[in-house]
Amino acid sequence: GEDVEQSLFLSVREGDSSVINCTYTDSSSTYLYWYKQEPGAGLQLLTYIFSNMDMKQDQRLTVLLNKKDKHLSLRIADTQTGDSAIYFCAETFSGGYNKLIFGAGTRLAVHP
C-alpha cells in the first residue's frame, strides 16, 4: 500500500543542524520530495531526489536516500528561526503519473 510516515515534532537550537526523517512504502517511486509549509501558507518545494541517487545537496539542505530501507532524510545545516515550519515528505505514486503521497508532516521548532 501507499504510506509515508514522519515523526511529528522536532525542536532544535538556532545554529544547530536539524534532521527530519521519513519512511515510505512504495519502492517503485521515481522521485521523493520535501516541501515546507509555513503557518497559513501553501507548500513551498524545497528539494527533490531521484530514486537512483543516494544524496543531494543544495546549499544548507542535504537529502539522503536509503532505498533499501525506504528511508529519506532532510538535513538543514545552521538552522535559523525562519526555518520554523512544517516539513512534508512526499513520494510519487507508482501508477504512471505524478500523484503525490504525503506524510503527516514534521513540525520543526527553532529556539534561541
Added chain:
Amino acid sequence: NAGVMQNPRHLVRRRGQEARLRCSPMKGHSHVYWYRQLPEEGLKFMVYLQKENIIDESGMPKERFSAEFPKEGPSILRIQQVVRGDSAAYFCASSPTSGGRSTDTQYFGPGTRLTVL
C-alpha cells in the same frame, strides 16, 4: 512567471450551500491536482486532471464533490451541500508533465481555506 493562483483564499459557507474553488495553473502547465488538508494532517490527493479530462478521481468523495478543467479558464473544484466535515484547506498544484520525469514536479498554490458553519 506567476505561480499557481487560487481563489478565494478564504471561503465561509453555511451547511447546505455550495462551494466553488478556483485554480489557475502556472503558465505552460496542463496538469492539475487537487489535495485536501484537514487540520493537523498532511495533504490527501483528491483528483488529477488534464485539460478537459479527469484522469484520476480516486481520492474524491463519490457524492457532492466534482472537478473540472475546461479548455479555457481555471480548474474548478465544486462541493455541493457542504457539511462541517468539509472544512479544510484545499490546495491545487500544477506540473508541465506527469509521467516519471523531473519536469513532473508539482508547484502548489496558496490554498483555499474553507470553513463550514
